[in-house]
Amino acid sequence: MLKILFASSEVQPLMKTGGLADVSGALPVALKNLRHDVRIIMPAYGDIFKKTKRAQRIAALDLPGIAGEISILKKKLPGTSVDVYLVDYPPAFQRSGNPYVNSEGQPWRDNAERFALFCRSVCEVAQDRAGLNWLPDVVHCNDWQTGLAPALLQSETARPATVFTIHNLAYQGLFPREIFDVLGLPDQLWSPEALEFHNQLSFIKGGIVFADRINTVSPRYAREIQTAEFGYGLEGLLKHRGNKLSGILNGIDDMAWNPADDPHLKSTYSIETIAQKKPNKPALQAAFDLPVNPDVLLLGFIGRLVGQKGIDLIISLIPQLDNLPVQLIVLGAGDHKLERTLEELASQHSATIKCHIGYDETLSHQIEAGCDVFLMPSRFEPCGLNQLYSLRYGAIPIVNNVGGLADSVTDVDEQHSNLDIATGFIMKQTSGTALYNQIVKAIDMYQDQNKWSRLIRNGMSRDFSWTPSAADYVSLYESALLDQSHASKP
Ligand code: ADP
Ligand code: GLC
Numbered sequence: 001m002l003k004i005l006f007a008s009s010e011v012q013p014l015m016k017t018g019g020l021a022d023v024s025g026a027l028p029v030a031l032k033n034l035r036h037d038v039r040i041i042m043p044a045y046g047d048i049f050k051k052t053k054r055a056q057r058i059a060a061l062d063l064p065g066i067a068g069e070i071s072i073l074k075k076k077l078p079g080t081s082v083d084v085y086l087v088d089y090p091p092a093f094q095r096s097g098n099p100y101v102n103s104e105g106q107p108w109r110d111n112a113e114r115f116a117l118f119c120r121s122v123c124e125v126a127q128d129r130a131g132l133n134w135l136p137d138v139v140h141c142n143d144w145q146t147g148l149a150p151a152l153l154q155s156e157t158a159r160p161a162t163v164f165t166i167h168n169l170a171y172q173g174l175f176p177r178e179i180f181d182v183l184g185l186p187d188q189l190w191s192p193e194a195l196e197f198h199n200q201l202s203f204i205k206g207g208i209v210f211a212d213r214i215n216t217v218s219p220r221y222a223r224e225i226q227t228a229e230f231g232y233g234l235e236g237l238l239k240h241r242g243n244k245l246s247g248i249l250n251g252i253d254d255m256a257w258n259p260a261d262d263p264h265l266k267s268t269y270s271i272e273t274i275a276q277k278k279p280n281k282p283a284l285q286a287a288f289d290l291p292v293n294p295d296v297l298l299l300g301f302i303g304r305l306v307g308q309k310g311i312d313l314i315i316s317l318i319p320q321l322d323n324l325p326v327q328l329i330v331l332g333a334g335d336h337k338l339e340r341t342l343e344e345l346a347s348q349h350s351a352t353i354k355c356h357i358g359y360d361e362t363l364s365h366q367i368e369a370g371c372d373v374f375l376m377p378s379r380f381e382p383c384g385l386n387q388l389y390s391l392r393y394g395a396i397p398i399v400n401n402v403g404g405l406a407d408s409v410t411d412v413d414e415q416h417s418n419l420d421i422a423t424g425f426i427m428k429q430t431s432g433t434a435l436y437n438q439i440v441k442a443i444d445m446y447q448d449q450n451k452w453s454r455l456i457r458n459g460m461s462r463d464f465s466w467t468p469s470a471a472d473y474v475s476l477y478e479s480a481l482l483d484q485s486h487a488s489k490p
Helices: 019-033 111-126 148-153 177-182 203-210 219-224 235-240 271-277 280-287 311-321 336-348 361-370 386-393 403-408 432-446 449-460 466-487
Strands: 003-007 037-043 056-061 070-076 083-088 138-142 161-166 174-176 200-202 213-216 245-247 297-305 326-334 353-357 373-376 396-399
Touching: 003 019, 003 111, 019 037, 019 138, 019 466, 037 111, 070 111, 083 111, 111 138, 111 148, 111 177, 111 203, 138 148, 138 466, 148 161, 148 203, 161 203, 161 466, 174 177, 177 200, 200 203, 203 235, 213 219, 213 466, 219 245, 219 403, 271 449, 280 297, 280 361, 297 311, 297 336, 297 361, 297 432, 311 326, 311 336, 311 432, 326 336, 326 361, 336 353, 361 386, 373 386, 373 432, 386 396, 386 403, 386 449, 396 403, 396 432, 396 449, 432 449
Parallel strands: 003 037, 003 138, 037 083, 138 161, 161 213, 213 245, 297 326, 297 373, 326 353, 373 396
Antiparallel strands: 056 070, 070 083, 174 200
């Protein structure tokens, strides 16, 4: 049995902005089911206590340079037996809304201070200096918000092994040089071999340089980030650490995303009762005020409205969609300009396109169940969860040929000779035309309901539960422990 401290800045259902929360809410549970002692640590955002009962205060930390006390609160991850430690420091975390940006979409001005405080607290708990009487074997850090923890832990004479997971290299936690001094970080960390990145302070480098093991959320993305196209200038460093870098495809929370038992659906269904999927499409069309028509191909998109997701490729196609037997539903929030463009296009093409700007959990389930096709033309995608939800719900994914999308979808070949295994359609390049071509192919195949239902069945019978990936994480922790024990030998 391993003792694992799992550090993340968002954890479903306590706080979520994207897939990191889904992973942080599900992987620890899967590890616990494999009988490991896993405890989550995250910031105590004010909004958490709007949804759940206040937690019990179990410890206090006094960190040099921090005015007042930091409390460690404890509660169970709702619906599970996994303990969550909440780092409670009201000046940093007691504010409503998004954990990273203010209501204007601008990063909170004190993000470096907030997440440095979080990382220092993670280290105190990891070194059992918070009085919790628990010493983890492994600290598993996720994304830049936790990047300083491996950097700070490496100077301890005895310490747990560290694993750093890159969920998205596009977000690196870069701050001006002065912030390094403000944070009072050890001088030796200011160097290109440590946290310095082109004269800026890089949180993510803390994880990449110092963790015993690094991984990304799909094998393909682990290879991609070692190239200039996807590496954001970190490709050299990632290549250098290549023998410590691997990829593990995310699983999905198959309790929360289970079409056979999904309270949000008009009609629940499974692979054995697939006919019961049918009522979800007209229900969705009606809910979005689209003509209720079983013959058109209903396309869906759910996601953050940012460049990564290739929403601009979808937008570029909208005028052409009017001439095809399709309808499109978009659910998303993000870039205000993209939000406005989508709303305008939806009003101009109101018989084919509808969009809902905002974040809506219920609608996201209804779209997965009601759509025929799910569009995910991301320019890059470390893993992506919605294509996995789509496969489970029988919405055929059309995806770009990148990262976790390429690792999780099997393309229908030209001759339709692989219909025993194919699960979706893969774009041949990143362009509106490539996306259009795959939509046309899907329309074509949809005419043959026999072939179409084979695709649905192939996807629905794939296993995307966390169990195999959680076992891969356990092997990764074991490798990290081995590396750490070698590193600490004189
Ligand atoms: P990323 O983490 O890059 O945003 P993922 O595909 O890994 O992408 O995960 C996104 C998660 O956020 C999924 O669970 C998806 O359903 C959810 N999501 C994104 N946007 C919305 C939205 N507007 N409404 C509801 N859920 C959303
Ligand atoms: C990131 C990535 C996404 C991935 C998620 C969870 O936000 O953009 O591809 O699925 O993290 O790992």
